[in-house]
Amino acid sequence: MLSSVAASILILCDRLGVLGLCLRDILAEIKPADSDRITRLNAINQFSDYLRSVQSLRGAVVKPFGSFVSNLYTKWGDLDVSVQLDNGLGNSASKTLKRSLLRDIMKALRRYGVARYIHFIPNARVPLLIYEGNHHNISFDVSIDNYLGIMKSKILLWISQMDERFRDVVLLTKEWAKAQNINDPKSGTLNSYSLCLMVIFHFQTCEPPILPPLGEIYGGNISDDVTGWSSISERHIGDVCAANIERFRSRNLRRRNQSSLAQLLVSFFDKFSEVETVASEYAICTHTGRWERIDSNLGWARTSRSMLIEDPFERPENAARTVGPSELRVVSNAFTDAYNKLSSSSVLANRNSLISCLTRSRVSSQLGVRPQVHYTTGTAAIDPAAVLGRFENVMRLDRRSHASTSAVTVSRRANETTYLL
Template structure:
């Protein structure tokens, strides 16, 4: 790979420049928090949703969203009790009630009710920075998967960086839209996980070593207890993996990982008929010999490791699979050529990214993490929305939420070997890294929760 990269020494700094642009700033975090608060205000006016809670999930919770990323929202009906599943008809009715309330309130745009989808969705655009939102009912599975992706991203910081770059690249090539038969963002994240499992030496373990079975199947009984058990098992497994001194360390650069990622899936259209991608085992798996996947009715099979044997790539069509493989193959070929910076950008991003990049002669050395471009904010620490009466709660005191805390995501900190769950005390993290004093929680009306943020990414 080093020999290949010698033909294009500006790829690495170009990737770093793109990351500086697409990573969310403090304003991007704050805007999404404001959207969530506005939705909570609307929810209080809907009689059929009194007592329900507004909970983000998806890339916002996993810290894998870009500045222009959508916001996934779950309206949780039974947030503090036993796990009860809501029927599709009831979900359609409740989303219809919410749709009417949003129209009456005003300030929301492009309202679209997708009631006959596998999971009924209400799609809206907020008046705040025109953030697109997908609202569903009781999407516990989505929240669980988002947390798993966050935990995985904390094992090695290159995972988050590559996911963000791959998403931007996929959008540039129009292969990141399940409505048109291409890949959804969750599938792209799973492909990056699989790449990190199968590169040499491996960066991530098979996900069966993090959680030994389908995690969604264990969402039963008392919700707080079920989620806490899943978190505890996962934390112990991650700590064991990180503390393994015999594990060889992969020191590949981001550009090497990106090119090898493209090369690995450049013939996916030829492989997909016989083998599927299984992040749970970390291996290519034969479809015909895998009883969980039969009968095979999909163009591409990427098994959801947290909800087996569901296919995360079920939306991919046969026609679009050929185009997806072509995008992988042509992009890999272009990135290892001796093309200039503008040509690299045309492969890696949509045109609008260029306006945020410096126009000076590109430098060979990668920029420091604190480097700003065009007034953008420095790289931020992850911020997480923790609902007061959910997930990491112990006892009846709602102000004592337990947060999953992991080590710094820098790929240089391979020797960290512990994952702790830290009880928030008197301070919460300010998005710019400065601690601000947290006021005592006030008595809150039903449906309102406090937003917790980790004080730090490192062990404390």
Template sequence: MNPYGQVESTLKEILDVIKPLQEDRVTRFRIIDELREIVQSVEGLRGATVEPFGSFVSNLFTRWADLDISVEVSNGLCVSSAGKKQKQTILAELHRALIQKGGCTKIRLVPRARVPLLKTVSKWQNISCDISIDNLQGQIKSKFLFWLIEIDGRFRDMVLLVKEWAKANGINPKSGSFNSYSLTLLVIFHFQTCVPPIFPPLKDIYPRNVVDDLTGTKVDAERRIAQVCSSNIARFRSCRTINRSSLSELFFSFIAKFSDINLRAAELGICPFTGQWENIANNMRWLPRTSAIFIEDPFKQPENPARTVSKERLIKIAEAFETTRRMLISANVTRNTLLSMLVGPQKSRFLINNSAGYTSNSGSFRLNPHAQPYRAMQPPLQIQQHHRQPRYDNSRPSTSQMQHQAPKVEPSASNVEPQFSIVIGPNRPRPNHQFETTPSISQDQVQMPWQGQYNNQGQIWRPKSDK
């Protein structure tokens, strides 16, 4: 097998393990519903809504990813933001309610954070939850990232792989490196600057600062932004030259592009809004310079999500890129050496030791020499029996079984990638757990991935992507 072929097959194998299964989606809906009940039990939060955001809404989450949740005290009807003091008070009340309710562990209030948070771990699959108040900006950013998947489904695969690679190489916020959002912006920028480009400059999708337009009634603001984005995405898709690079080619070019990121960052900033490297000295919005690298938030300019990265840490990040680049072009590259570089040690051992596949036997998994490793079957679009539950391929371990096999790692999904819909109108309905089969954005409907599961017929909606 040629090196690109080995890299391609290994990347797909990794994706098949880290993408979420159906049960992982259902578990997150269960956590959200339980939190809704707790919020409604708090006297001062009657009428408040509970809205997920982050990677779950953008469909960029893995099997064990954290769940970000915003409690909307305005009932979701208008764009209003509680002050920091009020947010701290509300989270303190919710903190007491969660303790009384039980079922959660490691409940911790972080009132002095830039965005006050309530952190907890759910009893369901030990999923960590970060709860904030009136985080509309986080919600709209998540939806925007979700819309980008409609342009090209490889974006989702690349983000998941890059996040996994970053964690394996010590690139994470705890070490003072890039956070998840910064890594996602790097992937967007890579898709804008490859040849031919896969993404346009984000100003061609939405020409203004998105957060500046979050005014008035919330549903109207969401509708206005969604309609502009939908129209511009459709225009770009109709006239672009399609980039047909394989996943391995895109991954390699991503690693190569940023292998000297510490040198480039001395003079140039990364600007997904314009889709270009920009000279920092010529951009008055970025001055005075206070950080080692500038990655502009395209939705909240000129904020820099990578502002905490130090010069010393940036050198380490560049070394990780360069080491990976050398490994990828090595003539002696093997599956096992790739796994040791691209995923963390726990998942690497799991993949190396269990490459022959699994089959279920009375709730446990045993080696199956005839199984294709981790290849998940897609559920049929129509399930004949009305009350029949979706079935999962036994060759791929469930989340709970994965947790039993090894220490906690990062989540993964089946090849089924559902999206969800919400009706935008004067009275926002409770989630109806229905799928739409057409990803259009009209006056009355905006397709979003934060509600729904299979409908009664087992029908799903899959994101558009270029093959």
């Protein structure tokens, strides 16, 4: 006869199975089909055709990057494109020239009448032109000579090819974050790149890890190494990354993490459920694959920030620099709310509740679920010292052997399950 703890674990596994089926349905709805990819390629070709009429951009080449290149886009995802200048020098254009060229592109789009919602952002860190195409209904983010963005995208593609669960969790996280209104840097919440880095960090800090520290994939700083960009630079970075990825795979053949997609998503929400308190002292660092104390890095300590997610390709820049104090609380509450719901026996047993918790109405309605209003619940007052104490304990557990860590995790989850049931 099964003990009460063992029975609780079996019940939890069964209900996580329901979650797993829901995640499969959600992914089937949000993943792009071959036709979506072809539509994007046609839109890029059409944009290239428009540029041929711009005298100042003769010889320029349009290159996609971002989530489309890294294969981390949904069927509704935007298109990031970089207009690469043929100046023969291998150096990026000045910011002043980039602004001027983007104005020329904006004039061409208006002349042809092929775009709507045109928005020029000249003073952004990377000058940007945003528009939506009339023909393909795809939103474009256009920049000039964005070598760094192109290389980041390629490395993220190589990372996504290391384990298929990574792409799935990124897509699910993006959909959930949009449903909870925490994926909008313009309003002070997380950008999609930050969410992607948080998933990478989660996969690095699982036991056993699914991904290595990114410093083990490429030890240099991409932002420095793409200066004076050339095809030789790109090939060199690609060769180094490929060799290091293969080394990690060979080293971990017998120690593969067997967590299901449902387990990875629930533990992802758990890991960041108290990020508001932890963020005051720790940075999310995918370069080392560890939580790092902010005061250990002068570049971080001198920066005004509410949340610090280091950009592993542009260290020590903060990928989450747009997040403000009040927005961080909203983000943290969203993670806590998601973890609490996915730890609830009643929610785990109900397909409609699960899908409503994780998706926007456009997705849930396609999956046969009546649209619901999404909101983030408030959380009770917490003791920061207690949270940091628990956080420090989790860090210590992560350093134990796989066997002892698994035993502690199963025991803790079993106790939680017994309580929930």
